[in-house]
Amino acid sequence: MDAVEILFTASLWAAAIRIASPLIFATLGELICERAGVLNLGIEGIMTVGAFSGWLTVYMGGSLWLGILAAAVAGSAFGLLHALLVVPLGLSQHVTGIGITLLASSLSYYVYRLVFPEVTSPPKIEPFQPWNVPVLSDIPVIGEALFRQTPLTYLAFAAVLLVSWFLYRTPMGLAVRTVGENPSAVEAQGIDVTWVRIAAVMAGSALMGIGGSFLTLSAFNSFFFDMVNGRGWICIALVVFGSWRPGKALLGALLFGLFDAYQLRLQQLAGGYVPYQVFLMLPFVLSIIALIVMSRRAAYPRALMVPYRKGER
Amino acid sequence: MVGNPMRLEPREQRSLAVILGYPLVALAVAAAFCAILVMFSGANPLSVFGLMVKGALGTQFAFLETLTRATPLIFTGLAAAVAFRAKLWNIGGEAQLYAGAVMTVVFGTGLLPLPWPVLIPVLMVAAMLGGAIMLSIPTFLKTRFGVDEVVTTLLINFIAILFVSMLLEGVLKDPMGLGWPQSKKVIADAQLGKLVQGKRLHFGFVIALLAALAIWVIDRRSALGYEMRAVGHNPKAAAFAGIPVNRVLAKTALLSGGLAGLAGYSEVAGLKGNLTLDLSPGFGYTGIVVAMLAMLHPLGVVAAAIFVAAVFVGADAMSRTAGVPSYIAHVMVAASLLCMVTAVMLTRYRLRWR
Structure with a gap:
């Protein structure tokens, strides 16, 4: 099989969607935070905490869906902490975010070691199994790629629609968007900027937690150290790439997934000629290139990273 | 409507009790939080903290070990402090450290057969250049294209470690390393001497102290220090006042990246002898914490680095x-x-409740 033929295999496209799924959740999460004017660099740690708490819940006997819920709750708890520090207190969003990432991931590792002091191979759970959509999954290639995924992947696509509808079709979505663009206008309408921002960061962080839990509950079946491995930072790049719009962010995540799935297959093809590290580097290089290309057109939410103090202009 | 129950009010004057008291309370809160976590393990927090203090400062061996661990953190802490002062969000200390380490093993493993009084300064400059270039790329992307440097420096960390991995399995691999991904040892003239005979603490610690002093002087006494603070405080106002903001950011990047690069040199030439993939267990990221604990003060960085290393x-x-x-x-x-x-x-600021 050569490099072009790979492009027409269903397994490539199925893998692309699988790789994109956690990124879709977390990118939507970051997008909501940033639309409300808050940069959330806690994303990497919040994904770790989601991966861990979701997995631990299932390991302790909870159902897989309870695991998802645990990941969302744990994620939004750290989101609340981030929001409290940067919204009412107005602390640096960069520094606080890095602090949240360090705290959330180290807490996950600490509790992991507390529960499993002496395990050499990570304990396993029974993860989500692919669920074939009746009829649709029988379509050649497309059906195999799109409709034989795990329920969490379908949920990721549903989340895109839900977040779009929320942001553009509901009064609360309008409040979130305006809070990130022109907070004093929202305040004039009698809506409290602080509470809208806190709620947005909590909701976004819940999505990041779910994105993390995809790794332990759907992609793999155990929790291990450094498993998020930069995915959070890539999601931040994807938000910029998607110009802060859910649909474009989905497209970005899918492109990224496709590229990642493709490089994995090329790696097997070109094994021996090109060092495997080059392929592993490509997703990160690609993210930077995407940032450079998009930055010319980037329409940042105007109040992104600007703390709001009532009565100040 | 639910009102925001609190607001911030600038303090007109800050008493010494507030300036010293609040940070101490902060550390106490962090310790209390950890005490609760320790209790979950069934251990007594007080005896655990006691063991930690003893293990970090209790014996001469322990204390020297703490200073050894503090050495790279002083460099990466200074790197973060210098950059953050100018609001250049350099989260790429890890990549810059490895760039410095790579330069050290490229030139220090026999390529330049120079006597130590020449070789060590040459290697230090090379390591600083490596780190400086590493940070100059995202800084250029920031000033030229407006790409947020936080994300690029973070992403470059991953690229850098993979690049080092590639080098260690390729051109820099030690043929005598029994197949392990590690570089050759640096030659004797490239190595930094030990400060205490038979212990791990090395001359890199002294260089780190001198670096902190130098940064403090630059910060307080030079035009560049003033310009960096002005740019960090308000870039628009700085530009209005005729400060070349982009050029100041470029200089800041050279300085900050260079400091992180020195951490790589000091770890290789002072402690490990060669380059491996576990050279830095996150010194770049921890440097950010060190800088913030020191409130970005160059001399405070030394104290904060020793504190974090002790932990x-x-x-x-x-x-x-x-x-x-x-x-x-x-x-x-x-x-x-x-x-x-x-x-x-x-x-x-004072918190006011309504």
């Missing part, structure tokens, strides 16, 4: 005897960071 060294020693996972050190450091930035804010 890590103490936790390692404690976990061997008390059985509490040593990850508690990472939790404590992260919690200290968040508590400290909150405390510093509260020394400037």
